[in-house]
Amino acid sequence: MKENQAWSEYCKSLAPAIVEASAKVPVSGGPGALIKALGQALPDWKFRHAMSRGGWYRLGGIVSADGKRISDNLERWVESNLDERDGDMAHLIDDFAGQTLYATRLVGQTHYLVSHCGEGHADFLQLEIEDLQEIRAHQLFANDPSTIEDLIDPRTGNEQPLPVSLPHYAFRRVQHIGSFLQRMRAQRPEPAPIHRMVDDWGASSAGANSTFSNHWVVATREHLDRYHQPVFRAQPIATLAGTPPEFDAAPGTSGLALNEALTHFDREIGYPMAWYFHMLGTKAVPHWVAQVVIEDTMAGFAYLPQRDVEIVRNWLHRPYAL
Known part of the structure; x- marks a missing residue:
C-alpha cells in the first residue's frame, strides 16, 4: 500500500483524520474512547494505548482578572511590549501597574499509541496525543520581575491555579519509528545507542517473545544545527505503569542467587x-550484572541462552548508554 510513498508523507496524510477524531472525544472517556474513535476514523490501523507521560506544562497566554483573553501567546506579548519600550522592564511594569493580568499554562500529559506495521521490531506507527488543560497561573508583575524569565515563568510565588478551559485532546504527531531511525542512522556510519538496542532486541530472547513496541515507545526529537543540518535524537521509554521493580541482588552476587534475581526481575x-x-x-539494573553474567558463563554456570550471552558479551566489549 505504501511502497511508493515515503512514510513521512503517508503519516502527514493521516493527520487530518486523527485531528478530527481526537477533537470529538471527551477526555473523561479515557484512552479507550480515544482508541475507539481512532479505529472508526482509521480502520486500517489498530492503535493500542502504550503509555501516558505527564507532569509537564507549556507557557500559555494572558487573561484578565475577569477572564477576558488578552493574548494567546505570553512570550510573544512580553517580547512585543518590551520591544516597544526598548527592552526597559521597569517601564513595562509601570505601564501595566494598574492592571491585574494573569499568565496561563497548558498542563497535560502525552498519550502514546502504537500500531505494528511490519516484520521489523521498529516497524510501527507511533501516535502522540496530548491531553491538555489551560490553567490560570501567576499574576504578571506581582513579583517585581527583573528578567523575562521572572515575568513569564517564575519559580516561586505562583497563585493557586484555576482552570481556564476544559481538558481536551490535541494531536501532536504520528510517525513511523523505523523510518525515523533510518533517517537518523544515515547521519553517521556508527549506529546510535537506540539502533543497537533495537538490534539487540531482535537478536535476543526478548525479540523472540514479543515485539519491541509492546514494551517500549521512542521519544524523538529533530532540530537544525548551526549549519542548518537536521539532527535526530531518539530515546526509548519503557511502557511500565510506575517504576521498574527493584533489582534484588547486591554487588558481587553471582551463580544461582544472581540467576534467581534475573529471573524474578524478568517475570515482574x-x-x-x-x-x-x-x-x-x-x-533499574546496575552494570556490574552484565560482567558477572559473563563470568558465570565462563565458569560453566550457563543460565542464559547462547544468543543472549552473545548480546551481553558484545555489550561488554562495546558498551553503550541510552
Whole structure:
C-alpha cells in the first residue's frame, strides 16, 4: 500500500483524520474512547494505548482578572511590549501597574499509541496525543520581575491555579519509528545507542517473545544545527505503569542467587532479558550484572541462552548508554 510513498508523507496524510477524531472525544472517556474513535476514523490501523507521560506544562497566554483573553501567546506579548519600550522592564511594569493580568499554562500529559506495521521490531506507527488543560497561573508583575524569565515563568510565588478551559485532546504527531531511525542512522556510519538496542532486541530472547513496541515507545526529537543540518535524537521509554521493580541482588552476587534475581526481575516486567534492556534504558539494573553474567558463563554456570550471552558479551566489549 505504501511502497511508493515515503512514510513521512503517508503519516502527514493521516493527520487530518486523527485531528478530527481526537477533537470529538471527551477526555473523561479515557484512552479507550480515544482508541475507539481512532479505529472508526482509521480502520486500517489498530492503535493500542502504550503509555501516558505527564507532569509537564507549556507557557500559555494572558487573561484578565475577569477572564477576558488578552493574548494567546505570553512570550510573544512580553517580547512585543518590551520591544516597544526598548527592552526597559521597569517601564513595562509601570505601564501595566494598574492592571491585574494573569499568565496561563497548558498542563497535560502525552498519550502514546502504537500500531505494528511490519516484520521489523521498529516497524510501527507511533501516535502522540496530548491531553491538555489551560490553567490560570501567576499574576504578571506581582513579583517585581527583573528578567523575562521572572515575568513569564517564575519559580516561586505562583497563585493557586484555576482552570481556564476544559481538558481536551490535541494531536501532536504520528510517525513511523523505523523510518525515523533510518533517517537518523544515515547521519553517521556508527549506529546510535537506540539502533543497537533495537538490534539487540531482535537478536535476543526478548525479540523472540514479543515485539519491541509492546514494551517500549521512542521519544524523538529533530532540530537544525548551526549549519542548518537536521539532527535526530531518539530515546526509548519503557511502557511500565510506575517504576521498574527493584533489582534484588547486591554487588558481587553471582551463580544461582544472581540467576534467581534475573529471573524474578524478568517475570515482574513480563519478558525474558528484561533485566538487560532495563539496565540500558531505565538504569533499574546496575552494570556490574552484565560482567558477572559473563563470568558465570565462563565458569560453566550457563543460565542464559547462547544468543543472549552473545548480546551481553558484545555489550561488554562495546558498551553503550541510552
